[in-house]
Amino acid sequence: MEDMMPLMTRATERTVELVRTVRQDQLGLPTPCAKFDVKDLVSHLEWVAEMFESLAGKGPRLEQGPYAGDFPERAERTLAAWSRPEAWEGTSPDMGLPMGVLAHMYLVDMVVHGWDLARATGQKYEPAPEAVSRALHFTDQMVEMGRQRGAFGPPVAVPDDAPAFDRLLGVIGRDPAWKA
Template identity: 60%
Template structure:
């Protein structure tokens, strides 16, 4: 729990700082998530933070809402929910998955969409090597389920000697070389 929570904190901080650096004139830019422009992806990130708060508390699916600009506050609530030991126990009634799997999904969401936003807006987005390795290991195991549930796209071939973050991105269906 502690190592995962540390990685979640780092990803939440990195993604929050990126979100806060975005300008209004960038909200309409395309992202590596073809169905989302920057503004729609921000709304999805905000909803995702709410979702992982609810799942940590054994709640249901929150309604999707429009972009409000309060991602950092939502991410902080998400982290607070996962700081409770009971958030890591048992399985989610809503998704039927073990709670530690949901924490990995939260980390995946933070990093993948942080990277998406960075690529869309020409910014850098890096993660610690241990976080990238944990993400690659998780995504490699969850890829079939992730594709079935629509969370991951078709795998993008990435060389075995590519950076670990790039290999993670390829597994979840992102092209590390994507350009707008």
């Protein structure tokens, strides 16, 4: 918990900053995540926050609801839920995964979807190097399960000597050179 909470907090705060600057006229723009436009991506982030708040309390995996426009508030509740030591104990009853694995899944979502949103809306984005390192290490270990569950797309070829963030994007199926 001690090393993950700062990474989760900063990644979430950065993504919240990006969401807050999205204008109404940008909601229909495409994103690097092919199944989402900007509004759908923000709605997905709302669901991610709500679901991981529930999971932190050993609750159920929730279904995604409609866009509500309240990601910052949901993200704040998620971080509060994960700041409790008991959130990190044991295994999620609903997901069957250790709580630390779920925390890494959340981190990957915040880091990658932050990039998706920044790219789609023309904002600058630089995730914390330690968050990228942790997300890449975790994703390398979980990529096959992620693909089987539909969380990751087919890999995008990225040079072995590319920056860690580009390699992370490629592993999960994003093209680091994507432009709107």
